[in-house]
Amino acid sequence: MKLKTNSLMLLTFLAFTFWGCGQGSQEQQQATQEQEAPKEESKKPISKPLVSHIYTADPSAHVFNDRIYIYPSHDIESNTAEDDEGGHFDMKDYRILSMDSIGGEVTEHGVALDIKDVPWAKRQMWAPDAAFKDGTYYLYFPVKDKQDIFRIGVATSTKPEGPFKAEKEPIKGSYSMDPAVFKDDDGTYYMYFGGIWGGQLQRWSGDNTYNPEAKNRTPEELAVLPRIAKLDASMKAFAEAPKEIKLVDESGNIFYEKDNDKRFFEAAWVHKYKGKYYFSYSTGDTHNICYAIGDNPYGPFTYKGIVLKPVQGWTNHHSIVEFKxxxxxxxxxxELSGKTHLRNVKVTELKYNEDGTIQTIEPYQ
Incomplete structure (x- = not known):
């Protein structure tokens, strides 16, 4: 009986030993696999924030007087409750940045425009842009009016860093958000704008009629299109009614809402390279900065690819500029806050291929 008991104990010991070795081997293999496949959070950003004493986002960069001026949103913590339409992005002023060289010292110039000094404004000073003409600098900005509808305002200054003085009313016929002003070679200025969801573009029809009850489009509907309007000589008004811009695939077909890795969401920007017009934008809920190429400022623009892969945080917004x-x-x-509504501006070099396409940038490596 004792012999049988000892044998049973021995068999049990061997069984547990074999099972334990197997478990150890599996755990070791899993650990090895984890080491071989680096985690997303282990990747490092390719560039550092330009400033860290304030939060900045949505950078519109321009070269004025051989110096780079950046017109960003100024993110703050206002303790506004987060909602589905971006109510926690409750910015109240603009702070302009500038620098003599990429990688050089960055100057923050203080308050350029405060919401308190915009008579028609109610809340949410979102992504701005700027332009220069005949000795005057123009700051274009979206903000919700007293009816909580996004409009686009304009303010002027004799200096690129401001301070700026706002017009008493928004630009007539303007709506939605993310204005981007492009100067063509013939001296004509165009404004591109629009953003769906919290940016309200889905509430505006192609003939510029507002429907406050309009919903986001379903996956099987054609995607909402960005807008363009030529500016008149004053730079304070549209010379025409806003028009839709066609963003198309290689076959010339407009994207559907379900094509959310390619269709427009917000953050329009236009630049020119070797005679071609590059329309770049954010896909929003898929977080890419994409680009499309056209032969004139009005498009159509044919989708070509991704400029910037998704960044940390929900939004992705950019500008492209040539300097030296x-x-x-x-x-x-x-990077600085880890919070979606408290962002920081960065810069990295952008490169083209021989055929004019843009090399995709990975923000983390």
Whole structure:
């Protein structure tokens, strides 16, 4: 009986030993696999925030007087409750940045425009842009009016950093958000704008009629299109009614809402390279900065690919500018705060291929 008991104990010991070795081997193999496949959070950003004493986002970069000026949103913590339409992005002023060189010292110029000094404004000063003509600098900005409808305002200054003085009313016929002003070679200025969801573009029809009850489009419907309007000589008004811009695939077909890795969401920007017009934009809920190429400012623009892969934080917004013979992409992420509504502006070099396509940028490596 004792012999049988000892044998049973021995068999049990061997069984547990074999099982334990197997478990150890599996755990070791899993650990090895985890080491071989680096985690997303282990990747490092390719660039650092330009400033860290304030939060900045949505950078519109321009070269004025041989210096780079950046017109960003100024993110703040206002303790506004987060909602589905971006109510927690409750910005109240603009702070302009500038620098003499990429990688050089960055100057923050203080308050350029405060919401308190915009008579028609109610809340949410979102992504701005700027332009220069005949000795005057123009700051274009979206903000909700007293009826909580996004309009686009304009303010002027004799200096690129401001301070700016706002017009008493928004630009007549303007709506939605993310204005981007492009100067063509013939001296004509165009404004591109629009953003769906919280940016309200889905409430506006192609003939510029507002429907406050309009919903986001279903996956099987054609995607909402961005807008363009030529500016008149005053730079304070549209010279025409806003028009839709066709963003199309290689076959000339407009994207559907379900094509959310390619269709427009927000953050329009236009630049020119070797005679072609490059329309770049954010796909929003898929977080890419994409681009399309056209032969004139009105399009159509044919989709070509991705400029910037998704960044940390929910939003992705950019600008592209040439400076001293090189091209640069300005963008933002949430490296400093880790919070979607408290972002920081960055810059990295942008490169073209021989055929004019843009090399995709990975923001983390």
């Amino acid at each position: 013979g090189k091209w640069y992409l300005f963008y933002h992420d949430t």
